[in-house]
Amino acid sequence: MKKTNRFRTVLIGCFLLIAVGALVLTSRSHAQEPRAIYMDVTKPIDARVEDLLSRMSQEEKLALVHADSKFTSAAIPRLGLPRRWLSDGPHGVREDVGPDNWLPAGRTDDFSSFMPALIGLASSWNPDLATAYGKVIGEEARQRGKQIMLGPGMNIMRTPLNGRNFEYPGEDPFLTSRIVVNYIRAVQAEDVSSCAKHFAANDQEFERGTINVEMDERTLREIYLRPFEAAVKEANVRTVMSAYNKFRGSWCSENDYLQNKILKEEWGFKGLVMSDWGGVHSTRGPVLNGLDLEMGTEKPTYGEFFMADAFRDGLKSGEFAQSLLDDKARRNLRQIIETKAIEGRAPGFLNTKDHQAAARKIAEESFVLLKNDNNALPLDPKQVKSVAVIGENAIALQAYGGGSARIKAFYEITPLEGILRKMGDRANVSFSMGYSEKQEDELANQAVQAAKQADVVIYVGGLNHRRYYDAEGFDRKDMKLPYKQDELLSRLVEANPKTIVVMFGGAPFEMESWLQKVPALMQAWYPGMEGGNALANVLFGEANPSGKLACTFPKRLEDSPAHAMGNYPGKDGVVRYEEGLLVGYRWFDTKNIEPLFPFGYGLSYTRFEYSNLHVNQAQDGVMTAEFEVKNVGARAGGEVAQLYVQDLKPRLARPTKELKGFKKVFLKAGESQTVSIPLDRRSFAFYDPERKAWASEKGTFKILVGSSSREIKLQADAKLAQSVYDK
Numbered sequence: 001m002k003k004t005n006r007f008r009t010v011l012i013g014c015f016l017l018i019a020v021g022a023l024v025l026t027s028r029s030h031a032q033e034p035r036a037i038y039m040d041v042t043k044p045i046d047a048r049v050e051d052l053l054s055r056m057s058q059e060e061k062l063a064l065v066h067a068d069s070k071f072t073s074a075a076i077p078r079l080g081l082p083r084r085w086l087s088d089g090p091h092g093v094r095e096d097v098g099p100d101n102w103l104p105a106g107r108t109d110d111f112s113s114f115m116p117a118l119i120g121l122a123s124s125w126n127p128d129l130a131t132a133y134g135k136v137i138g139e140e141a142r143q144r145g146k147q148i149m150l151g152p153g154m155n156i157m158r159t160p161l162n163g164r165n166f167e168y169p170g171e172d173p174f175l176t177s178r179i180v181v182n183y184i185r186a187v188q189a190e191d192v193s194s195c196a197k198h199f200a201a202n203d204q205e206f207e208r209g210t211i212n213v214e215m216d217e218r219t220l221r222e223i224y225l226r227p228f229e230a231a232v233k234e235a236n237v238r239t240v241m242s243a244y245n246k247f248r249g250s251w252c253s254e255n256d257y258l259q260n261k262i263l264k265e266e267w268g269f270k271g272l273v274m275s276d277w278g279g280v281h282s283t284r285g286p287v288l289n290g291l292d293l294e295m296g297t298e299k300p301t302y303g304e305f306f307m308a309d310a311f312r313d314g315l316k317s318g319e320f321a322q323s324l325l326d327d328k329a330r331r332n333l334r335q336i337i338e339t340k341a342i343e344g345r346a347p348g349f350l351n352t353k354d355h356q357a358a359a360r361k362i363a364e365e366s367f368v369l370l371k372n373d374n375n376a377l378p379l380d381p382k383q384v385k386s387v388a389v390i391g392e393n394a395i396a397l398q399a400y401g402g403g404s405a406r407i408k409a410f411y412e413i414t415p416l417e418g419i420l421r422k423m424g425d426r427a428n429v430s431f432s433m434g435y436s437e438k439q440e441d442e443l444a445n446q447a448v449q450a451a452k453q454a455d456v457v458i459y460v461g462g463l464n465h466r467r468y469y470d471a472e473g474f475d476r477k478d479m480k481l482p483y484k485q486d487e488l489l490s491r492l493v494e495a496n497p498k499t500i501v502v503m504f505g506g507a508p509f510e511m512e513s514w515l516q517k518v519p520a521l522m523q524a525w526y527p528g529m530e531g532g533n534a535l536a537n538v539l540f541g542e543a544n545p546s547g548k549l550a551c552t553f554p555k556r557l558e559d560s561p562a563h564a565m566g567n568y569p570g571k572d573g574v575v576r577y578e579e580g581l582l583v584g585y586r587w588f589d590t591k592n593i594e595p596l597f598p599f600g601y602g603l604s605y606t607r608f609e610y611s612n613l614h615v616n617q618a619q620d621g622v623m624t625a626e627f628e629v630k631n632v633g634a635r636a637g638g639e640v641a642q643l644y645v646q647d648l649k650p651r652l653a654r655p656t657k658e659l660k661g662f663k664k665v666f667l668k669a670g671e672s673q674t675v676s677i678p679l680d681r682r683s684f685a686f687y688d689p690e691r692k693a694w695a696s697e698k699g700t701f702k703i704l705v706g707s708s709s710r711e712i713k714l715q716a717d718a719k720l721a722q723s724v725y726d727k
C-alpha cells in the first residue's frame, strides 16, 4: 500500500510540475505575443477594423448583418464582441421589449427620462439645447447598455397631418440640420451611436410601408436629404436607418441611388445603414444596394432573415461577391469599435438632476407664445387667487404614447401638477376635464361652471398620442381639434374672458373659431417629464417664453402646399412632391398666402428691436452679416434673430426666401448685442441637376433679417462676384 501511495504522490508532483511549467510558458508567450491590433485602443480605427475583420469567420461576419432578437445583433464571444443593443428612440431610451416580439419585456429597471418632443426642441431654436438633449440621451443609453440609439428622426414636415410630425424638427432643412447635428454629436460623445432616420422621404405615415415617393432632384437635395447630409458630413453620424417607403420605384432599404451612390459614395458615409423594422423585402436588392444591417423582419427564425441563410447561400453560389459581405461587416465593426464594445464604456447615468434640469430648460424654451393681448401673460402669482385648470391634457400622461418613441418614464409632471406646485399654497386651483373621448357635453358644462368662478382659466388642450392624432403608423384626417374643443373654448372664454389657452400637439391645427376671443395662446408641443413645471414657470413669469415656430400654422389645411396641389396622400400607391422646393413657408411666401402664424414666429414677455445691418463681403464668397438686437422691454428675454437669403435673379426657380442662419440671444432689459451670422457659398447655393453640383452663382442677393419669416426688420444686398459649383 505504502509503495502505491508514494508512487501516486510522485505522479501528482510530476503533473503539477508540468502544469505550472505550461502555465509559465503560456503566460510568457502571452507576454511576448503582441496585443491584437483590434484590441489596442491606441491604434487607428481603420487598422483595428481591418485586423478584426481579418480574424473573423464567414459565420461571424454574417452574424453582424442581421438581428438575433428584436433589438440586438449577436455577440461574437471568441473575439470578445458582446451582444449589440439598439434602442428607440428620439425622446429617450425606450423600455425593453421582446426579445422576439413587441411586448414589454417586463423589466423593472428600464425606466428612462422622458424628454420633450423633437418638434419642441426645434422650436427652441437653440442648438446648445440640442447638445444638452443629446448628452442626456447618450448618458442614459450607456446606463441602459445600448450601443445604438434610434434617433434623431429628421424627416421634413411636408403635411401638417403626418402622425409623426412630433418626432421631427419641423419644415425647414436648415433649422432641422442645426438641431440634429448638435444632438448627434452629443449622443456620440457618450460612446453611443446615433441614427439618422428615416432615409429618405418618409414624410407621411399613410401607406408608409408601401408608398412610392416621387420628387425632382433639386427637391430631394435641397430639402429632404439636406438634414441627412449634415448629419453625415458635420456630425459624422454612425448609423442611418432606411425608410419603409419606396423612392423612385425601389424600396429605400435597397435603393442603390440613395444608399450607395449618394450616402456612401458621394457623401463618403463610412457607418452602417440599417433597415427599419420589417423594411427588408428580399435578399439580392439589400445585399447589392447598400444595406448593412437587417432589423425587425417578421420571420419565424433569424436564419430566415433575408440577409442570413439566403445571403450565405448566395455567397457560396457566387451570386454575391465576398467583398459585399466584407464591406457590410466592416461598417458594423466600425460602429462596434467606435462605441468601445471591446474595451468597455464608463457607466452611464439615469434621470439625474442635470437630466431633469435639461428637460425643464428645453421645455421652457420650446414653448411658443402665439398670442398675448394686453399682456394677459405672465400671470401674477400674487394677484391670482383662484385658477380653473381645464382640459384633459392638464392631467394626461404623454410619455407612453406615440409609437416607437414611447418612454417608460420615471415620472412626468403634468400641467396641473406643475400649476399646483407653484400656486397650490396661495390660490384655489380647481380642475375640470372639459372634454374627453366621450361625455363631452356633461364635461363641458362642468368646465364652464368652473370657469365662471375663477379669476383665471388655464385651458390645456390640443392633440394627444391616440391613433389618428400624433401617433406613428397613422396620419391625422384633418387639422381640426378633436373632442369638440372648439365649441368648449368659445363657451369658456364667454364664461371667463381671462382664458389662457395652452395647446399640446406635434403639428398645426385649426383654431379660427375661437382664436380672436382668447387673450393668450401658447403652443407647448409635448414638453416631456418636466413639462408641468416648465409650463408653470412660464405662465407665472418665472421664465420668459422664447420659442419660435419650427413649422407654419396655416389658416386652413388646403392652404398647405401638399394639400393645395392635391398631392397628399398620393394615389394608386404613389405620392408626388409636385410642390417641389415650396414646402412650408417657402410655399406661403412664394405664393403670397397669408398663414395664421408664420414659420419662425413667437412672442416674448419683452420686446426686441433690430438695427444696423451690414454685410461684410469676403472674396471667397464667405460673408458675415452683422446687426444689433436690443431688448427694449422691461424684463430679460431670449430672441431668435433669423436670417433669410433671397436670390434676386435666380437662373432656376427658387423660393422667394430661404432660412440660412439664426442666432438666439438672451438680453437683459435695455441690453443690446451685436449679432454676427456667418454665410458661406452653400448659403447662396441651389442644387444644379445638370451639373450634379451645388451652384452658388454670381449675382445679387438680399439678406433679410427678422424675428420671423414674415417679420423682416432689416435687409441688405450681398453680391457673389463669381460662380462656384461644388460637386
Ligand code: GLC
Residues within 6 Å of the ligand: 088, 089, 150, 197, 276, 277, 404
Ligand atoms: C419603427 C419606426 C422606427 C423605429 C423602429 C424600431 O417602425 O419606424 O422609427 O426606430 O421601428 O422600433
